[in-house]
Amino acid sequence: xxxxxxxxxxxxxxxxxxxxxxxxxxxxxxxxxxxxxxxxxxxxxxxxxxxxxxxxxxxxxxxxxxxxxxxxxxxxxxxxxxxxxxxxxxxxxxxxxxxxxxxxxxxxxxxxxxxxxxxxxxxxxxxxxxxxxxxxxxxxxxxxxxxxxxxxxxxxxxxxxxxxxxxxxxxxxxxxxxxxxxxxxxxxxxxxxxxxxxxxxxxxxxxxxxxxxxxxxxxxxxxxxxxxxxxxxxxxxxxxxxxxxxxxxxxxxxxxxxxxxxxxxxxxxxxxxxxxx
Numbered sequence: 165x166x167x168x169x170x171x172x173x174x175x176x177x178x179x180x181x182x183x184x185x186x187x188x189x190x191x192x193x194x195x196x197x198x199x200x201x202x203x204x205x206x207x208x209x210x211x212x213x214x215x216x217x218x219x220x221x222x223x224x225x226x227x228x229x230x231x232x233x234x235x236x237x238x239x240x241x242x243x244x245x246x247x248x249x250x251x252x253x254x255x256x257x258x259x260x261x262x263x264x265x266x267x268x269x270x271x272x273x274x275x276x277x278x279x280x281x282x283x284x285x286x287x288x289x290x291x292x293x294x295x296x297x298x299x300x301x302x303x304x305x306x307x308x309x310x311x312x313x314x315x316x317x318x319x320x321x322x323x324x325x326x327x328x329x330x331x332x333x334x335x336x337x338x339x340x341x342x343x344x345x346x347x348x349x350x351x352x353x354x355x356x357x358x359x360x361x362x363x364x365x366x367x368x369x370x371x372x373x374x375x376x377x378x379x380x381x382x383x384x385x386x387x388x389x390x391x392x393x394x395x396x397x398x399x400x401x402x403x404x405x406x407x408x409x410x411x412x413x414x415x416x417x418x419x420x421x422x423x424x425x426x427x428x429x430x431x432x433x434x435x436x437x438x439x440x441x
Contacts, residue, residue, distance in 0.1 A: 188318050190326035190327040191322075191323060191327055192323055192324070193313075196313070198313065198324060199328040200258045201258075201260070201262045201265060202258060202260055205261070206264045207259040207260055211271055211354065213244050213247065214245075214352040215352040217248075218349065218352065219350050220241065221233045221438075222350040225441035228372060229374070229441070230347035231441045232278065232348060232436055232437065234281060234282060234438070235285065235286065237282060245278070246279070248275060249272075249276065249279060249308070252268070252271070252275070252308075253308050255268065256311055258311070261355065263356075266325070266355070267358055269324060269325050270325075270334070270353045271352050271353050272308065272310075272320065273320045274337075274338065274348060278348075280293060280305075286437075287435060290302070290433070290435060303316060305317070321334075321338055325338070326396065331362070332407075333366050335393055337361075337362065337365060341435055342432060342436060343432040343433075343435070343436050344374050344430070346375075347365070347369075348436065349365070367411050370408055370412055370416075371411075371413045375387050376408060376416060377430075379427060381427075383423070383427030383428075384405075384419075384420065384425075385430050386428075386429050386430075387431060388429045388431040390408070390426075390429065402424060404426075405420060405423070
């Protein structure tokens with residue numbers, strides 16, 4: 165069995181690399197002007213309904229994974245969530261400062277993701293939400309319209325946020341409704357607390373087995389976000405490891421200093437459903 169695993173490891177790494185190639189490149193949409201910043205003070209966006217929804221339905225399980233009680237969401241709260249999404253789509257992002265804008269896009273992405281799951285619940289994984297035999301999930305569906313531009317989840321992540329803000333920690337904020345993803349916060353993202361929330365989310369994920377763990381042979385296994393979005397964290401695997409060490413807790417940092425190579429990448433696509441905890 166041990167030798168079989170050794171033979172399979174290069175194949176598993178290759179699969180992760182193929183997944184990386186299948187992701188959209190971080191390139192802005194042609195003619196896109198949605199990320200032009202406004203000067204201070206910008207325009208306040210009310211995320212209160214989103215915070216109320218999250219505080220009511222998101223809670224950590226025994227392993228510290230934030231779970232969402234999809235099956236308990238009331239019709240009244242569904243209506244409020246839909247109203248919140250309608251209000252967000254009425255916002256002109258170009259009237260927002262950089263931090264207001266980034267919080268806006270994070271909240272829009274996460275709220276749309278939750279809304280899509282609720283529309284199709286119950287499902288075992290968000291990847292089971294498909295519109296055809298070749299579909300791998302809802303990320304390319306046209307789901308919202310902002311400033312007259314129809315957008316998909318991939319547009320928001322890869323064609324707006326990633327190429328515009330130069331912020332690798334965005335991957336700890338955007339939530340894809342999976343157990344392996346960094347936690348969905350139990351409150352909305354806000355411009356005023358953006359930096360401290362990024363720092364907290366980064367440290368929490370790196371020091372959680374979902375982000376970094378070691379196999380039975382003491383070799384490091386990283387979350388697939390570190391290969392899917394490698395260029396956001398560093399030019400190569402060694403640079404990614406160096407980056408992770410800067411936010412690792414002391415014991416983890418010591419173990420990571422003893423390795424120069426990632427043994428494998430992993431990701432748990434099960435739905436972050438409270439019913440499955």
